[in-house]
Amino acid sequence: MSIGPRARGFFEVVQGYIERAAELTRLPSHIKDILAQPKNELIVNFPVRMDDGSLRVFKGYRIQHNNIMGPYKGGVRYHHQVSLDELKGLATQMTWKCALLGIPFGGAKGGIKFNPREHSVDELRRITRRFTHALGNNIGPAHDIPAPDVGTNAQTMVWMMDTYINTGSTYEKNDQRAVVTGKTINAGGSEGREQATGQGVVYCIKEWAREARLDLEGSTAIVQGFGNVGSNTALLLAKLGVSTIATGDHTGYLRNEEGFNAHKLQEYVRTHGSIEGYPRGEQITREEFFETKADLFIPAALENQVGASEAIKLDVRLIAEGANGPINPEGEAVLADRGIPVIPDILANSGGVTVSYYEWVQNRNSEHWDAEEVQRKLLHMMRRAYQRTMFYAAEKKVNPRVAAYALALESLATSYDERGIFP
Numbered sequence: 001m002s003i004g005p006r007a008r009g010f011f012e013v014v015q016g017y018i019e020r021a022a023e024l025t026r027l028p029s030h031i032k033d034i035l036a037q038p039k040n041e042l043i044v045n046f047p048v049r050m051d052d053g054s055l056r057v058f059k060g061y062r063i064q065h066n067n068i069m070g071p072y073k074g075g076v077r078y079h080h081q082v083s084l085d086e087l088k089g090l091a092t093q094m095t096w097k098c099a100l101l102g103i104p105f106g107g108a109k110g111g112i113k114f115n116p117r118e119h120s121v122d123e124l125r126r127i128t129r130r131f132t133h134a135l136g137n138n139i140g141p142a143h144d145i146p147a148p149d150v151g152t153n154a155q156t157m158v159w160m161m162d163t164y165i166n167t168g169s170t171y172e173k174n175d176q177r178a179v180v181t182g183k184t185i186n187a188g189g190s191e192g193r194e195q196a197t198g199q200g201v202v203y204c205i206k207e208w209a210r211e212a213r214l215d216l217e218g219s220t221a222i223v224q225g226f227g228n229v230g231s232n233t234a235l236l237l238a239k240l241g242v243s244t245i246a247t248g249d250h251t252g253y254l255r256n257e258e259g260f261n262a263h264k265l266q267e268y269v270r271t272h273g274s275i276e277g278y279p280r281g282e283q284i285t286r287e288e289f290f291e292t293k294a295d296l297f298i299p300a301a302l303e304n305q306v307g308a309s310e311a312i313k314l315d316v317r318l319i320a321e322g323a324n325g326p327i328n329p330e331g332e333a334v335l336a337d338r339g340i341p342v343i344p345d346i347l348a349n350s351g352g353v354t355v356s357y358y359e360w361v362q363n364r365n366s367e368h369w370d371a372e373e374v375q376r377k378l379l380h381m382m383r384r385a386y387q388r389t390m391f392y393a394a395e396k397k398v399n400p401r402v403a404a405y406a407l408a409l410e411s412l413a414t415s416y417d418e419r420g421i422f423p
């Protein structure tokens with residue numbers, strides 16, 4: 001998925017949001033300067049043996065943006081377009097996401113630049129283990145805690161955990177399970193983590209619909225991306241009576257006026273790796289996808305998908321950002337002119353890292369919470385963040401993205417203020 005040449009890098013885009021938020025909060029400039037750059041940028045090159053016996057060298061990254069609120073936290077992305085600029089932007093966003101939600105974590109992001117679809121399960125396991133080994137003590141349960149992101153899943157996290165435990169010290173092995181989150185339940189994962197990001201998106205949509213007096217029962221959605229976030233959002237929306245009438249991924253776009261069976265489509269994507277060839281839908285172009293009239297649009301693929309030309313076509317009442325950074329600033333300006341509200345990524349998709357935090361707490365206390373407890377806690381935290389953001393936006397007359405960035409920045413600034421700068 002790409003929309004042609006990018007006007008500016010993603011890191012610069014995120015820095016632009018921080019600038020806007022800083023103007024609003026009137027921060028001392030040294031705090032903005034500290035937060036403008038990641039603390040650590042790690043790049044590792046490592047060889048892995050392929051199934052045919054050949055060796056291939058991979059480039060892996062871990063960007064640790066900030067840890068004033070707690071250990072670095074954020075996903076690991078496997079994608080052929082992974083770059084330092086992208087990961088710096090995504091790591092910065094994690095600092096803001098955690099601060100907005102009040103989660104005691106900082107921000108990080110990592111990844112490997114390759115296409116995981118071109119590799120066997122055995123190769124993926126060796127790549128993941130070798131990457132984890134190369135990261136060494138740069139990750140750890142009280143230092144930096146990776147999680148799934150684009151191109152990785154619970155299995156990837158279990159391999160990372162197992163490698164970390166087996167290459168580290170010989171005692172307290174069980175405590176080390178908290179080195180990653182998003183694991184399978186068997187390996188110490190949390191109930192509800194798999195659906196958590198979609199769950200959070202849907203909580204936000206419900207809050208908005210209540211205020212906008214939109215009856216979700218019988219309404220429609222278009223969903224870009226049908227991986228973990230897109231498919232779980234569609235599934236949970238279906239339970240509220242919302243039909244997903246168009247979707248798409250890197251292989252193309254499909255429309256079904258009667259609404260897709262989100263469960264069947266999710267199963268199909270799990271077995272086939274994409275929506276390509278799914279029989280119950282008519283093929284449409286990317287343009288037609290963006291023109292499809294619906295109540296809700298959930299971008300849940302990659303960043304920079306909605307520029308000015310997509311924003312002008314959209315015929316929806318609300319956009320909830322399941323992906324990180326799906327709308328670029330030019331697209332956002334068009335949406336603002338057209339009066340289409342956007343629930344911003346650091347709020348809308350924060351359910352994932354929130355349940356990651358619950359997983360980490362459970363691991364550290366040797367507890368296992370049931371699904372109801374996880375859901376109740378998640379709902380409480382998301383609702384609070386949503387209401388604080390919307391209240392701030394209304395009070396300061398700014399859009400919810402700027403409000404979310406400003407609120408998070410206020411709490412980061414308070415921490416710096418209290419601690420001072422060493423020495």
Ligand code: GLU
Nearest residue numbers: 074075147149352353356
């Ligand atoms: N990759 C997810 C995100 O972008 C989850 C991060 C986490 O759970 O640490 O928020």
